[in-house]
Amino acid sequence: MTAADWYVDFAERQARGVFPTYERLSLGVARDDELLALLETVPPPKRQPNLLFAVVQWLSGPVHDYERFRAFVVAEWPRVSAELRVRATQTNEIGRSALLLPVLAALPQPLALIEVGASAGLNLYPDKYRYRYGDTTLGSSGPELDCDATGLTPPTALPEIVWRAGIDLNPLDITDPGDRGWLEALIWPEHDHRRERFRQAAAIAAADPPRLIRGDLVDDLPALLAEAPADATRVVFHTSVLYQVPENRRRAFVKLIGTLPVHWLSAEDPGTIEYAGLPAPPPDGRHKNVLALDGKPLAWTEGHGRSLSWFGA
Structure with a gap:
């Protein structure tokens, strides 16, 4: 292209x-x-x-x-x-937590989360946000994430998260004014609601900064995973990250993740991961990502988390 x-x-x-x-x-x-x-x-x-x-x-x-x-x-x-x-588009859009939440809430609790391509780690706090799926709302504090979900019965409770960490080639420090300024610059001009949500999420993360390490998604992930509590369900997740990863490293990551004792949750461009049995996307002509668990596609999603069209089990 x-x-x-x-x-x-x-x-x-x-x-x-x-x-x-x-x-x-x-x-x-x-x-x-x-x-x-x-x-x-x-x-x-x-x-x-x-x-x-x-x-x-x-x-x-x-x-x-x-x-x-x-x-x-x-x-x-x-x-x-x-x-x-x-620079890189380390958008750290917290609206994507609304895409992940239905899967996270359905897994055996409690959870230990590791985010690949974590940026400043704001999506490591899905238990700290409020959600609205049509007429269903969850959570009582934090920024509200509104997601137009179809084909899905929304969750009834937030996940219980007992450990959270992230890995990134260039992790950003949410308490650093320069890093926060870059994250705000990544928000599109008309999106005042996203800017306000970001500031609320930044305050939550700054009060309890996440564990973020500088590292490679293949070489350094196993060591970070070894730090997670063994009595929690360990989940490695990423959203809109793999398009920035060279193809050979993407393939190495997918191969690695299949050998680790984790659930693998992703929301990525369908061109970055090969999916079996992927149905056609909604016919609106817009770019869509695929939400998948352990490599099995579950839903078409909008990149910033505004909508989710569920087709999986």
Whole structure:
């Protein structure tokens, strides 16, 4: 996929009709030969649309007008490209906890959680948030996560979590102002509700910071898993992470996870993991991820956790 194709796909399948700022920017970049040529000077993974837009926000550049955005990127390209090379879309969207919760609540309790690609670890606190699935609500404190769930009987209780940890190549410190600022820059401009939820979740995590280690999802996961209490159900999970992992390392991770005494919970792009018996996605033309447990697909999901279409057992 060329950079132009990537930006068109992002506009049409992720931003179209719901995120107008990034839809306009994506379509503008896709038609802009000068910006596309600049993007060709950074490694392919660093040409990602929402990474570029987040970097511009991080550098206090304009994103609401394409011409001003374009002028900023061209004039500040040395700064923009430097940030692209060292940054990643560590979005840490807590709305994804609403996708994980039905599975976590159904597993034998209590749970020990390990998140792969944890960023600042905000999705390690699914027991601290409130949830709304249609007319069903759970939890009494924390930010409220609203998920349009179909084909699913929502859980009736929050999971009991007795241990939580995460692993990331570049873990972020939720108590560090710079790291928090980058996480806020990753939130899309129209999403004031996500920004407020993030701040509430950040306060929860800062009051009891998670155990996060800097490490590789294959090389360092077994040692971290060995720290988890043996009398808890151990769950390794990740959301929208594997697309950033080289294919050979993805395959090594999938092979490794099958040898570990854990449940494996994932919400990932269907192109990153091979699934048997995967039904067609909802016919709305939007990008969907697959929620799966132990490699068995359960539901189609929206990337930020806004919707879930259950088809599994």
